Amino acid sequence: MKKQNVSDTVIRRLPRYYRYLDDLHVKGIVRISSSTLGEKMGITASQIRQDLSCFGEFGQQGYGYNVDELRTEIGHILGVDNQHRLIILGVGNLGHALMQNFRFRDAGFLLEAAFDIDPRLIGTEVAGVPILDYARLEEFIPVHRPDVAVLTVSQAVAQSTADHLIELGIRGFWNFTNVELSTSVENVRFEDVHFADSLLTLSYRITER
Amino acid sequence: MKKQNVSDTVIRRLPRYYRYLDDLHVKGIVRISSSTLGEKMGITASQIRQDLSCFGEFGQQGYGYNVDELRTEIGHILGVDNQHRLIILGVGNLGHALMQNFRFRDAGFLLEAAFDIDPRLIGTEVAGVPILDYARLEEFIPVHRPDVAVLTVSQAVAQSTADHLIELGIRGFWNFTNVELSTSVENVRFEDVHFADSLLTLSYRITER
Known part of the structure; x- marks a missing residue:
């Protein structure tokens, strides 16, 4: 899933995604739209979709992201399970x-x-x-x-x-x-x-x- | 000089510019091109020009940036002289x-x-x-x-x-x-x-x- 040449800016945002998703997960939130996540993080929904597209396909039109799945996936990309x-x-x-x-x-x-x-x-x-x-x-x-x-x-x-x-x-x-x-x-x-x-x-x- | 609605990403890069320019200044370097500065910082020359354009006009075609001037200006934008x-x-x-x-x-x-x-x-x-x-x-x-x-x-x-x-x-x-x-x-x-x-x-x- 990991692509080459992911920009430094995107890499540096990954831990922030992980942190916010982990927080949502702890709070028992099951799913979230890219716009709501973007609001929390102070970035746009399209930026989020673009960042995540560097690593594969996440989320579903009309449903948003499954918080735990995305958190686990980003954790994996970051190597937290290593x-x-x-x-x-x-x-x-x-x-x-x-x-x-x-x-x-x-x-x-x-x-x-x-x-x-x-x-x-x-x-x-x-x-x-x-x-x-x-x-x-x-x-x-x-x-x-x-x-x-x-x-x-x-x-x-x-x-x-x-x-x-x-x-x-x-x-x-x-x-x-x-x-x-x-x-x-x-x-x-x-x-x-x-x-x-x-x-x-x-x-x-x-x-x- | 300070514009409204500068993105969070650009704001967070300012201290890095300041740090690199300060380092160049300490090393006695007087001027630098956006491409050389970009190489050092791991971003593109056009990104640098775009970032700085949020705050005014810096540098000169064919000359590049005066290190001390740009450092002072960015320090001022960051409020280090406050x-x-x-x-x-x-x-x-x-x-x-x-x-x-x-x-x-x-x-x-x-x-x-x-x-x-x-x-x-x-x-x-x-x-x-x-x-x-x-x-x-x-x-x-x-x-x-x-x-x-x-x-x-x-x-x-x-x-x-x-x-x-x-x-x-x-x-x-x-x-x-x-x-x-x-x-x-x-x-x-x-x-x-x-x-x-x-x-x-x-x-x-x-x-x-």
């Missing part, structure tokens, strides 16, 4: 916050371990997840083969940590460091979280008035 | 991480204070910003008139905290709680940070292969 494995690098405040509050399972990820160099943290646990010595990465990765590393290290060591992890075989990075990471190795994906983009959007909206 | 005032509600790990690491000033925001109910935190400072007693909000807000509240409280109190702040006059919310907030009061803006959207995008990309 059970990716994930490790966290750097257990400062942000790493700690993610370990404690973020629902990795809901996104289809299994958080296996966190790594740090601070001896006060090594050997402890947060929310049932062990914090291991950064020096043990090289033995850990070949055995556990995590798919994704969450980078919550300091900016100064962001690139060198990524390089080390790439060398050990990691290909997916959820990057909170605000450093633009780069590599010459193929098929490495950096997904950067830019808090500022969101705050600037808010700035625009409150400046508008 | 010096919005901001407070943080809830100094758990995430609130702490933002206070310590996030460059509010770069986004045009002045972080004035944080609020919590934990007596061990009240009266202390993080990165020079005081943590005050939540009970003092009602005297603080009319005096300091912050524009935006950052919500890093627990989910259980997210809506009630927002309601309280709205009552006190706050109209902008940077919401990290993952709770869909709502209000019947007009002109209130909720900007939600959904970490999961970003992780699911990464999931899609590593599933793709």
Whole structure:
């Protein structure tokens, strides 16, 4: 079902569809029209139909979408049923916050371990997840083969940590460091979280008035 | 220069333009063509021209864009020179991480204070910003008139905290709680940070292969 060359904009809307559909599902709503879904999400019905057409045929004329079916289908496209494995690098405040509050399972990820160099943290646990010595990465990765590393290290060591992890075989990075990471190795994906983009959007909206 | 009815998609791309242009500016690059900028950002040159045309005329045929000028102009559209005032509600790990690491000033925001109910935190400072007693909000807000509240409280109190702040006059919310907030009061803006959207995008990309 997955087509080639789906635009970045459409890909980035998929998690939003998933989130809204999941919310409707939890609320017990069985079906929804593209126009009602569009209203909720602030996009047009035709945009929704166009986005979804990238991945197959969904919905029925006059009926709309079956919420649970579409949610399951989009979840599948996103890979939430793939059970990716994930490790966290750097257990400062942000790493700690993610370990404690973020629902990795809901996104289809299994958080296996966190790594740090601070001896006060090594050997402890947060929310049932062990914090291991950064020096043990090289033995850990070949055995556990995590798919994704969450980078919550300091900016100064962001690139060198990524390089080390790439060398050990990691290909997916959820990057909170605000450093633009780069590599010459193929098929490495950096997904950067830019808090500022969101705050600037808010700035625009409150400046508008 | 600011036009009405600019689409949400275009608004959300503005901070990215700003970020890329700022980076080019820091690197000493004086001008750039729409095609080179597009390549960097993963969008087409015509998309860039179309986006920017929502706000006025930028760039020159055959010359491209003056990096610093366009950066300044987009910053102005985003309101980064407005010096919005901001407070943080809830100094758990995430609130702490933002206070310590996030460059509010770069986004045009002045972080004035944080609020919590934990007596061990009240009266202390993080990165020079005081943590005050939540009970003092009602005297603080009319005096300091912050524009935006950052919500890093627990989910259980997210809506009630927002309601309280709205009552006190706050109209902008940077919401990290993952709770869909709502209000019947007009002109209130909720900007939600959904970490999961970003992780699911990464999931899609590593599933793709």
